[in-house]
Amino acid sequence: MSLLTALARVLAAETGRAQPIRTVRHVHLSGRPLVFIPLQLAGEACAPLAVLVGDDPGRPAMLTVHEPRDRTQRFDFAAALAEVILGYINSYSTVSTAPDQPYPDAPQLLVPNPQGAAFTRLLGRSTRFRRTDGEFAVKESVPLLGRWLSFYAERMEVPAAALLVPMTTVLADHWATGQSAAEDANLAALLGWIVPPPGMTGAAAARAAEDPVRFPPAGPATDPSFDNEVLEPRIRAVRAARVTGDGGALHRAQTAMEAALRTQLEPTWELMWRAIGLLRTIDEGAHVAERWQSDCWAFTSHVAHLRDGGFPQPRRDGAVAAAARLARLERDQQRLNVQRAYDDPLVMAEYRLTGEAFAGTVTEAQSDRLDTTGKRAKLRPWIVVETAEQVSAAPGTVLTCPARPGQAAEIIEVAPAGDLTHVTLQLSGGMGRALVPLPGSVPAAGETISYTTLRDDFQSAPRFPDREQTPWTHGGPPPEYVPPVSEDEAEDIA
Amino acid sequence: MTRLASPAELARAAADAIMADLSRANRGVVVDSPPGAGKSTLVVRAAAELAAAGERIMVAGQTNEQVDDLVGRLAAQLPQLPVGRLGARGYAVPERVAQLSNVQAATNATDLAACPVVLGTAAKWATVTEETPWPWAIVDEAYQMRSDLLLRMAGQFEKALFVGDPGQLDPFSTVETERWLGLSWDPMSSAVAVLLNHNPQIPVHTLPVSWRLPATAAPVVSQSFYPFTGFTSATARSERQLTWNTHAFGTSAFDLALETAAEAGWALYELPHRHTLRTDAEAIRACAGLAARLLERGASTSSERSAEPLPVTPSRIAIGTAHRDQALAVKRVLAELGVHGVVADTANRLQGREFDVTIILHPLSGRRDATAFHLEVGRLCVLTSRHRHACIVVARAGIPELLDAHPSVDPVHLGVPAKFPDGWEANQSIMSHLANWRVPAP
Numbered sequence: 001m002s003l004l005t006a007l008a009r010v011l012a013a014e015t016g017r018a019q020p021i022r023t024v025r026h027v028h029l030s031g032r033p034l035v036f037i038p039l040q041l042a043g044e045a046c047a048p049l050a051v052l053v054g055d056d057p058g059r060p061a062m063l064t065v066h067e068p069r070d071r072t073q074r075f076d077f078a079a080a081l082a083e084v085i086l087g088y089i090n091s092y093s094t095v096s097t098a099p100d101q102p103y104p105d106a107p108q109l110l111v112p113n114p115q116g117a118a119f120t121r122l123l124g125r126s127t128r129f130r131r132t133d134g135e136f137a138v139k140e141s142v143p144l145l146g147r148w149l150s151f152y153a154e155r156m157e158v159p160a161a162a163l164l165v166p167m168t169t170v171l172a173d174h175w176a177t178g179q180s181a182a183e184d185a186n187l188a189a190l191l192g193w194i195v196p197p198p199g200m201t202g203a204a205a206a207r208a209a210e211d212p213v214r215f216p217p218a219g220p221a222t223d224p225s226f227d228n229e230v231l232e233p234r235i236r237a238v239r240a241a242r243v244t245g246d247g248g249a250l251h252r253a254q255t256a257m258e259a260a261l262r263t264q265l266e267p268t269w270e271l272m273w274r275a276i277g278l279l280r281t282i283d284e285g286a287h288v289a290e291r292w293q294s295d296c297w298a299f300t301s302h303v304a305h306l307r308d309g310g311f312p313q314p315r316r317d318g319a320v321a322a323a324a325r326l327a328r329l330e331r332d333q334q335r336l337n338v339q340r341a342y343d344d345p346l347v348m349a350e351y352r353l354t355g356e357a358f359a360g361t362v363t364e365a366q367s368d369r370l371d372t373t374g375k376r377a378k379l380r381p382w383i384v385v386e387t388a389e390q391v392s393a394a395p396g397t398v399l400t401c402p403a404r405p406g407q408a409a410e411i412i413e414v415a416p417a418g419d420l421t422h423v424t425l426q427l428s429g430g431m432g433r434a435l436v437p438l439p440g441s442v443p444a445a446g447e448t449i450s451y452t453t454l455r456d457d458f459q460s461a462p463r464f465p466d467r468e469q470t471p472w473t474h475g476g477p478p479p480e481y482v483p484p485v486s487e488d489e490a491e492d493i494a
Numbered sequence: 495m496t497r498l499a500s501p502a503e504l505a506r507a508a509a510d511a512i513m514a515d516l517s518r519a520n521r522g523v524v525v526d527s528p529p530g531a532g533k534s535t536l537v538v539r540a541a542a543e544l545a546a547a548g549e550r551i552m553v554a555g556q557t558n559e560q561v562d563d564l565v566g567r568l569a570a571q572l573p574q575l576p577v578g579r580l581g582a583r584g585y586a587v588p589e590r591v592a593q594l595s596n597v598q599a600a601t602n603a604t605d606l607a608a609c610p611v612v613l614g615t616a617a618k619w620a621t622v623t624e625e626t627p628w629p630w631a632i633v634d635e636a637y638q639m640r641s642d643l644l645l646r647m648a649g650q651f652e653k654a655l656f657v658g659d660p661g662q663l664d665p666f667s668t669v670e671t672e673r674w675l676g677l678s679w680d681p682m683s684s685a686v687a688v689l690l691n692h693n694p695q696i697p698v699h700t701l702p703v704s705w706r707l708p709a710t711a712a713p714v715v716s717q718s719f720y721p722f723t724g725f726t727s728a729t730a731r732s733e734r735q736l737t738w739n740t741h742a743f744g745t746s747a748f749d750l751a752l753e754t755a756a757e758a759g760w761a762l763y764e765l766p767h768r769h770t771l772r773t774d775a776e777a778i779r780a781c782a783g784l785a786a787r788l789l790e791r792g793a794s795t796s797s798e799r800s801a802e803p804l805p806v807t808p809s810r811i812a813i814g815t816a817h818r819d820q821a822l823a824v825k826r827v828l829a830e831l832g833v834h835g836v837v838a839d840t841a842n843r844l845q846g847r848e849f850d851v852t853i854i855l856h857p858l859s860g861r862r863d864a865t866a867f868h869l870e871v872g873r874l875c876v877l878t879s880r881h882r883h884a885c886i887v888v889a890r891a892g893i894p895e896l897l898d899a900h901p902s903v904d905p906v907h908l909g910v911p912a913k914f915p916d917g918w919e920a921n922q923s924i925m926s927h928l929a930n931w932r933v934p935a936p
Binding site: 474476 | 674691818
């Protein structure tokens with residue numbers, strides 16, 4: 001926790017209201033997101049119980065598995081879910097687009113919490129290798145749903161991605177509450193702190209949210225008392241009616257079970273759309289659109305991969321694929337950190353507190369200074385920035401100004417001046433090609449400006465050996481992938 | 495009655511066994527080296543013997559600083575051997591390397607074809623494209639190298655000697671993901687772990703003697719961090735002395751802590767229990783204040799290295815912290831106190847370095863919780879094993895209680911070997927030892 005966040009949490013506890021810790025929204029929010037609230041059966045690794053899903057707050061679709069341990073019913077449920085989710089995805093992928101261009105928009109899935117996203121991954125993994133022929137065949141749409149859910153779950157690992165977003169993560173990133181991070185994982189309590197009902201403090205609203213009757217857990221785990229006292233008798237009633245073969249009784253029992261599950265899902269549905277409305281009131285950060293563009297690219301290439309008959313995502317990455325993916329993730333993380341700091345003064349403030357950035361006033365500017373030591377004279381203006389903040393960077397360090405990202409500023413000297421510090425900087429780049437800088441490209445005296453060691457410089461991707469060239473230190477070249485021929489092989493989870 | 499082997503004999507026997515294995519290895523040899531156990535000496539000896547046998551050797555270090563140190567030692571000990579220094583574009587050859595006549599530096603490996611031994615960072619070697627692989631590689635600090643970097647450079651060599659300290663900080667990544675946990679080629683684990691997963695027949699040797707750690711520290715560090723391999727100190731207690739040039743006037747807590755450390759090799763400067771921010775102003779003042787007081791009183795060391803006592807200069811003192819902002823805060827207070835030249839840095843950056851006296855801010859000092867980062871066994875191991883004479887730990891009271899309230903709850907993953915000792919156990923062990931040398935702050 002940074003110093004600023006700690007302060008904001010103290011303030012929140014004192015004032016009884018969550019404190020905003022960002023000035024802009026750092027995550028893209030679709031105009032028509034798909035809200036997906038799954039529930040699973042307690043004690044099973046991935047037995048879906050019910051979901052509430054939809055892109056219209058007024059018309060959620062509810063799907064239920066009446067006998068969650070029955071695998072046939074589980075995959076029938078997957079087929080029904082596929083209809084909703086694939087229908088939503090297709091509405092984005094059937095838009096016509098110019099060749100070599102991404103789709104203009106991409107489908108976005110919102111889940112209540114990280115556990116919801118983990119459930120999405122598990123459901124994807126358990127369905128993407130299902131066979132559509134032979135024994136235990138499933139509908140064509142089931143493995144396809146599995147591949148899409150796996151795509152969403154894998155994309156969520158990418159630091160800058162916003163295709164699958166857990167709501168509590170986003171809210172806790174933008175507001176600091178007066179409760180612990182573990183308590184922030186409760187959507188109802190978190191929203192209670194951010195927008196408490198009139199006349200209530202955040203703490204009181206969060207306490208009220210602990211009542212599992214009014215605010216049932218946001219899933220996928222259900223409330224244990226609900227399991228024991230409500231759900232279990234209703235599942236048993238469904239089973240009994242099936243054994244007797246009484247159609248009317250079965251229908252009644254199923255309806256009763258659905259009604260009970262609906263009470264567990266609907267409060268979360270309301271909260272999700274309230275949270276969406278809340279996030280929409282905040283302006284998007286400047287780089288969010290650029291990051292969403294890469295999400296659109298990822299979506300576009302997955303559509304093409306499916307269309308071209310590509311393999312499903314492998315169960316595990318090979319040595320080379322894993323290393324290459326890690327390198328990509330690390331570059332994305334670095335870029336995300338820089339972009340967030342550039343977009344948001346409150347994020348930059350955290351770097352200023354640790355000495356990795358400073359803000360001040362330009363006191364002197366030699367905008368036409370030339371460096372004549374080389375063969376050709378080069379334009380290298382010097383400016384002096386006066387700051388009251390600590391500067392930890394040493395001479396020779398290259399800094400960047402968020403307002404002029406294309407311009408490098410090398411520290412020439414850091415000199416104390418009373419309580420203040422004078423930093424002399426040599427500028428290069430972003431001033432045009434002539435030996436006289438373009439107007440406005442060099443900061444003028446009197447200008448308030450900030451500089452940071454954070455740089456979003458392009459790094460070329462590291463070179464990895466081909467898969468077939470995997471060295472002996474990493475087990476040598478892996479065997480060729482052969483699609484599994486039997487159900488048992490597909491089940492292998494070793 | 496047979497005479498017990500002296501530390502020097504033990505060390506020589508271990509090195510001879512490694513050399514013998516090296517000459518008959520099909521794939522390579524791994525050498526685990528506890529803190530200050532003569533890792534660089536071994537690398538130089540292996541390079542010399544392999545070169546004498548007519549092999550070409552590539553040597554990979556992790557940072558330019560480490561590689562330059564190795565180049566310096568190798569070129570100085572073997573003045574007849576042409577040594578190549580492979581650097582990335584923008585690498586400036588430092589003065590100490592440039593003045594060695596048998597060293598040739600280049601950015602392209604083909605320009606160094608005449609050198610039997612070529613040294614560079616692992617990151618640089620990963621970019622080299624050569625048709626014929628090198629017969630031998632020596633990988634230094636291999637436990638600090640991530641396996642994905644090994645993947646990129648492993649195509650360059652046929653056999654390799656991997657040397658490193660398994661007790662230090664594991665390599666880390668800026669992204670958090672459990673995606674590859676349990677895979678034998680997890681790109682986030684260390685190069686040695688992945689190598690041994692796939693090549694279990696590779697022999698693993700352990701160096702038995704620490705030349706750096708004094709007799710007061712070796713048993714403590716060995717028991718806490720290397721319970722299965724263990725090592726001894728090369729020097730007897732009487733061989734290392736830290737003495738004061740002046741007498742203290744009265745007895746302040748600083749003086750008491752310094753004298754305890756000089757006497758026992760350890761001191762725990764304990765501040766009253768309190769929950770604090772990471773940059774706990776009192777604890778940071780104490781760290782800087784102890785260093786300032788040490789210099790003010792003036793200290794000398796006598797050891798096996800020199801017959802005459804040597805003064806403890808600022809550059810022989812280090813202040814170690816867990817976080818960068820703590821190190822920055824220490825530097826700021828040092829500057830306010832007018833102390834210059836004392837090294838203040840994080841555990842990550844102190845790895846592989848050696849000082850006479852270290853002052854460390856305990857990673858768990860003033861914390862409300864014990865997270866995996868602050869419990870990490872390598873962090874405490876690095877901090878408590880950098881000194882030749884004494885180590886002073888600055889901490890708030892209540893760390894054993896904090897540990898008791900936070901048993902390790904790290905999830906267990908299939909295929910991931912459990913780490914022994916875990917950070918919890920190592921912290922308890924060190925704290926129970928330090929309790930004997932406690933000096934309460936006023």
